[in-house]
Amino acid sequence: MSYQIPKFRHPDLPVNELGYTRADYEGSISTLCAGCGHDSISGAIVRACHELSIEPHKIAKLSGIGCSSKAPTYFLGKSHGFNSVHGRMPSVVTGAAMANRDLLYLGVSGDGDTASIGMGQFAHVARRNLNMVYIVMNNGCYGLTKGQDSATADEGSVSKKGDANIYSAIDLCGTALQMGATFIARSFSGDKAQLVPLIKAAISHRGFALIDVVSPCVTFNNNPGSTKSYEFVRDHAEATGTVDFVPMQKEITTEYEAGFSHEVTMHDGSSVHLYKMEEDLNPFDRTSALIAMEKHRVAGDILTGLIYMDKDSRDLHDVMETSRRPLNTLGAEDLCPGNQMLKNINASLR
Amino acid sequence: MKKLESVNDFVIKFANVNGTGSASANNMFAKALFRMGLPVSPKNIFPSNIQGLPTWYEVRVSEAGYLGRRGGIDIALSVNPQSMAQDISEVEPGGYFIYDNTKPLDLRLVRNDVNIIGIPLTRICNEEYKDPRQRQLFKNVIYVGALAALLDMDFKVLTDLVADQFKGKEKLILPNIHALELGHQYARNNVDCPLGIRVQAADAVGDKILLDGNTALGLGAVYGGATVAAWYPITPSTSVVDAFEKYARRVRIDPGTGRKNYAIVQAEDELSAIGMVIGASWNGARAFTATSGPGVSLMSEFLGLAYFAEIPTVLFDVQRAGPSTGMPTRTQQSDILSTAYASHGDTKQVLLFPSTPKECFDFGAQAFDLAERLQTPIILMTDLDLGMNDNMSPPLEWEDGREYDRGKVMTAEQLEAGVEFGRYTDVDGDAICYRTYPATHPSKGAFFTRGTSRDEKAVYTEKGEEYEENMLRLMRKWDTIKEYVPGPEVVSAAQKTDIAVLYFGTSEESSREALDYLAKEGVHMDAMRVRAFPFNHEVKSFIEEHEQVFVIEQNRDAQLRTLLMAEFELGPDKLKSVLCFDGTPISARNIKKQINLHLDGGEIQPLHRSRVANAGGE
Numbered sequence: 007m008s009y010q011i012p013k014f015r016h017p018d019l020p021v022n023e024l025g026y027t028r029a030d031y032e033g034s035i036s037t038l039c040a041g042c043g044h045d046s047i048s049g050a051i052v053r054a055c056h057e058l059s060i061e062p063h064k065i066a067k068l069s070g071i072g073c074s075s076k077a078p079t080y081f082l083g084k085s086h087g088f089n090s091v092h093g094r095m096p097s098v099v100t101g102a103a104m105a106n107r108d109l110l111y112l113g114v115s116g117d118g119d120t121a122s123i124g125m126g127q128f129a130h131v132a133r134r135n136l137n138m139v140y141i142v143m144n145n146g147c148y149g150l151t152k153g154q155d156s157a158t159a160d161e162g163s164v165s166k167k168g169d170a171n172i173y174s175a176i177d178l179c180g181t182a183l184q185m186g187a188t189f190i191a192r193s194f195s196g197d198k199a200q201l202v203p204l205i206k207a208a209i210s211h212r213g214f215a216l217i218d219v220v221s222p223c224v225t226f227n228n229n230p231g232s233t234k235s236y237e238f239v240r241d242h243a244e245a246t247g248t249v250d251f252v253p254m255q256k257e258i259t260t261e262y263e264a265g266f267s268h269e270v271t272m273h274d275g276s277s278v279h280l281y282k283m284e285e286d287l288n289p290f291d292r293t294s295a296l297i298a299m300e301k302h303r304v305a306g307d308i309l310t311g312l313i314y315m316d317k318d319s320r321d322l323h324d325v326m327e328t329s330r331r332p333l334n335t336l337g338a339e340d341l342c343p344g345n346q347m348l349k350n351i352n353a354s355l356r
Numbered sequence: 357m358k359k360l361e362s363v364n365d366f367v368i369k370f371a372n373v374n375g376t377g378s379a380s381a382n383n384m385f386a387k388a389l390f391r392m393g394l395p396v397s398p399k400n401i402f403p404s405n406i407q408g409l410p411t412w413y414e415v416r417v418s419e420a421g422y423l424g425r426r427g428g429i430d431i432a433l434s435v436n437p438q439s440m441a442q443d444i445s446e447v448e449p450g451g452y453f454i455y456d457n458t459k460p461l462d463l464r465l466v467r468n469d470v471n472i473i474g475i476p477l478t479r480i481c482n483e484e485y486k487d488p489r490q491r492q493l494f495k496n497v498i499y500v501g502a503l504a505a506l507l508d509m510d511f512k513v514l515t516d517l518v519a520d521q522f523k524g525k526e527k528l529i530l531p532n533i534h535a536l537e538l539g540h541q542y543a544r545n546n547v548d549c550p551l552g553i554r555v556q557a558a559d560a561v562g563d564k565i566l567l568d569g570n571t572a573l574g575l576g577a578v579y580g581g582a583t584v585a586a587w588y589p590i591t592p593s594t595s596v597v598d599a600f601e602k603y604a605r606r607v608r609i610d611p612g613t614g615r616k617n618y619a620i621v622q623a624e625d626e627l628s629a630i631g632m633v634i635g636a637s638w639n640g641a642r643a644f645t646a647t648s649g650p651g652v653s654l655m656s657e658f659l660g661l662a663y664f665a666e667i668p669t670v671l672f673d674v675q676r677a678g679p680s681t682g683m684p685t686r687t688q689q690s691d692i693l694s695t696a697y698a699s700h701g702d703t704k705q706v707l708l709f710p711s712t713p714k715e716c717f718d719f720g721a722q723a724f725d726l727a728e729r730l731q732t733p734i735i736l737m738t739d740l741d742l743g744m745n746d747n748m749s750p751p752l753e754w755e756d757g758r759e760y761d762r763g764k765v766m767t768a769e770q771l772e773a774g775v776e777f778g779r780y781t782d783v784d785g786d787a788i789c790y791r792t793y794p795a796t797h798p799s800k801g802a803f804f805t806r807g808t809s810r811d812e813k814a815v816y817t818e819k820g821e822e823y824e825e826n827m828l829r830l831m832r833k834w835d836t837i838k839e840y841v842p843g844p845e846v847v848s849a850a851q852k853t854d855i856a857v858l859y860f861g862t863s864e865e866s867s868r869e870a871l872d873y874l875a876k877e878g879v880h881m882d883a884m885r886v887r888a889f890p891f892n893h894e895v896k897s898f899i900e901e902h903e904q905v906f907v908i909e910q911n912r913d914a915q916l917r918t919l920l921m922a923e924f925e926l927g928p929d930k931l932k933s934v935l936c937f938d939g940t941p942i943s944a945r946n947i948k949k950q951i952n953l954h955l956d957g958g959e960i961q962p963l964h965r966s967r968v969a970n971a972g973g974e
């Protein structure tokens with residue numbers, strides 16, 4: 007069952023530039039387990055979209071199957087949503103994005119949905135650099151089928167059932183980098199301060215933006231011994247630096263030390279500020295990003311924050327040279343060549 | 357020795373080596389006859405191989421207009437030593453075997469009841485050309501020249517054809533004509549021309565065209581307004597997307613910006629291809645994919661989603677011989693059941709069965725209207741025979757000013773005006789509900805598309821009654837669909853009869869011919885060509901009105917018959933099967949033979965090809 011959230015709100019809730027309150031970006035009441043990391047990520051998505059003043063109906067939210075893939079019901083109730091089939095959200099988004107390049111495509115998936123059944127589609131959507139935000143709610147297990155280890159579970163990590171995982175883990179950020187993704191970040195569902203600006207930056211990025219968000223499953227994988235538990239992640243998260251997202255023509259208010267910072271202007275005029283960066287990570291360099299990820303993997307901690315970004319990314323529509331007019335707005339007059347051409351074709355076939 | 361004699365009525369089969377450029381020479385031969393006003397039906401029989409294996413090209417010539425396979429070979433032209441033994445054995449008694457006699461024929465192959473004609477193709481080439489590539493290419497042209505003399509073809513038609521074919525590459529025209537002349541002269545000077553079988557100009561093609569079904573489908577997609585194509589390469593469907601791209605490049609580039617009014621994505625597999633089609637269609641574009649049996653198997657889960665969530669989806673299935681990889685370059689109509697009920701759970705999918713390139717074009721374009729009107733997958737079922745062979749077809753036509761039927765889509769204005777929107781609410785009583793495209797209205801009309809059960813407002817529910825209500829509505833929609841899909845075609849026998857045949861797609865031409873043969877023997881049968889699934893009441897009445905109906909199809913398991921029995925709850929006695937599943941198109945002689953056996957009272961097993969061959973050639 008889904009229940010609509012009552013729309014009664016205090017009259018002086020903050021409104022954004024469009025006059026919407028945050029409630030206008032919410033969805034139905036969540037049916038996930040209380041404390042599930044996925045709900046916090048939904049909250050971060052709501053906040054990011056509200057603060058960016060994106061018209062809710064200009065967002066399309068799509069997902070696969072899993073607890074994580076159910077989450078789109080629980081945010082952005084005014085947006086069209088599509089809960090597709092297990093592991094295949096990327097292809098559905100690709101088709102949707104081909105039809106209308108003007109919407110913001112927000113894909114939500116789980117680690118099972120992405121790293122196992124959907125690995126092929128994930129790799130290829132990254133490779134095509136589709137203009138979308140791809141959020142993985144990564145709990146190291148299959149929540150919806152009751153807690154089996156997923157392919158992102160770390161070797162040796164113990165889930166509630168009690169067995170240590172014997173396989174090595176797939177690092178989705180590393181995979182995405184190798185496959186050609188042009189924006190890669192990792193975060194933690196429990197760290198909204200980091201997650202919200204990352205989501206905003208990912209939205210502003212033109213091209214494939216992955217945010218791999220560690221999102222504990224309180225029911226099946228939040229026990230001692232699990233490397234995807236709240237406690238473990240809090241203790242082992244190592245941020246690359248802090249990210250501040252500055253919408254177009256806004257004053258920069260955060261103070262930061264010069265010499266440790268980068269400022270990136272996004273294609274829509276907004277800018278991303280990175281500061282107090284980890285010394286030897288240059289997030290605009292793939293090799294540097296790879297080395298940083300590997301270093302942290304060996305050290306056994308979780309590298310979070312912005313890991314890689316290609317400032318000059320060209321998305322799939324750019325490279326395919328599709329019309330700037332969304333294809334779904336073209337009518338018969340634009341599309342149908344008429345009978346005279348058929349007459350000519352017929353003549354050439356005699 | 358007996359010599360087959362006929363004018364404008366024969367079957368010739370070319371035996372070549374794959375990858376030696378024989379296809380264009382063979383095409384030239386068929387096209388020349390077509391330009392002489394003769395109905396032709398060329399069929400490529402090729403291996404799953406890029407170079408080296410045997411390949412054949414069979415041309416049916418029939419002034420009477422029979423375009424299916426007849427069965428039997430009157431003339432074999434062999435330039436492939438690998439397959440020579442098989443090729444000569446297939447020739448009808450009194451027929452002709454033409455071969456490259458640069459090397460003498462193996463005496464063990466000689467048949468006394470076949471006229472053997474040698475043309476020293478290799479020798480002529482070696483004397484004329486130094487370059488090995490030229491030797492190979494022109495060898496093919498030389499035998500076409502020789503055939504022109506042997507069959508008394510109009511030589512000027514051939515030279516004009518060469519000029520047309522090499523428009524833009526004029527340097528190639530004279531050398532090709534020269535090669536034609538080499539063969540022509542050799543045959544004229546050394547063989548008694550023409551043979552007993554020959555041609556003469558006729559007026560039997562009218563305004564018909566010679567076109568492969570896949571190109572027609574690709575064109576249908578252009579005219580039908582497809583803007584998104586997603587696909588994964590697989591024989592025999594690949595050329596559908598190739599054709600779409602070719603014509604889209606021609607007519608869909610925005611003149612102002614140079615940008616494309618279409619997007620073609622080569623997906624990583626068929627799951628992804630159909631996912632993209634569903635995503636694009638959900639978002640209000642017309643989209644399609646083309647595949648063959650293995651791809652359909654992979655698409656099955658998504659087809660269930662599109663059925664249940666009611667998303668327009670256009671899929672072209674160019675069937676080939678299965679199961680599994682089967683015979684990937686041979687034809688069959690064997691995906692009927694796997695598509696009709698594609699996907700788990702209670703699903704029923706709409707199928708269209710074109711039988712000519714014109715119908716590929718018409719149904720191809722119409723598939724988009726149907727998909728959007730009916731909000732469900734439309735699976736157009738063609739096959740390798742129709743898709744990859746040049747078929748004689750009525751010309752393609754488009755009614756200028758024709759508008760697309762975009763189906764029930766609620767607009768921003770309607771939502772603004774307060775029209776109530778429920779994605780799965782049957783407001784019109786035809787069981788088809790309104791949808792909205794994403795981004796239609798700032799606050800109204802958004803809904804969540806899902807493969808899970810939901811209520812009339814698209815809200816998730818696990819209530820059994822609501823689930824059941826929705827499934828029953830989908831069944832009512834199935835009835836609505838019957839009114840929209842192309843109805844069957846009936847050809848009544850010259851005399852009243854209580855036996856009939858029923859066929860679809862590429863079995864049409866051979867069936868028509870077989871019925872003519874049978875009628876000459878006094879066996880009259882009515883005929884119905886089914887053009888879509890679901891079957892409408894006409895199909896039901898037709899079956900009920902006849903005591904016995906033979907269902908002709910190209911698969912082992914009598915799949916269409918099974919579908920008819922299941923949908924109409926018929927017992928097994930009413931429908932008899934006439935089948936062919938050896939990978940070649942079903943032939944008229946084969947059909948006639950099987951029907952005769954049935955009528956003679958024999959409960960027969962589907963015939964093996966060799967048994968049919970013994971009984972009259974196949």
Ligand SMILES: Cc1ncc(C[n+]2csc(CCOP(=O)(O)OP(=O)(O)O)c2C)c(N)n1
Nearest residue numbers: 072073074092116117118119147148149150
């Ligand atoms: C084709 C298919 N196979 C299996 C399933 C069963 N299934 C549903 S969700 C799921 C795993 C989900 O794991 P994940 O993506 O990590 O999501 P989570 O529930 O952990 O958020 C599986 C295997 C399915 N729905 N479809």
Ligand code: SF4
Nearest residue numbers: 039042073149223224
């Ligand atoms: S089972 Fe785990 S992932 Fe699923 S809702 Fe509960 S806590 Fe979240």
Ligand SMILES: [Mg+2]
Nearest residue numbers: 116117145147
């Ligand atoms: Mg998971």
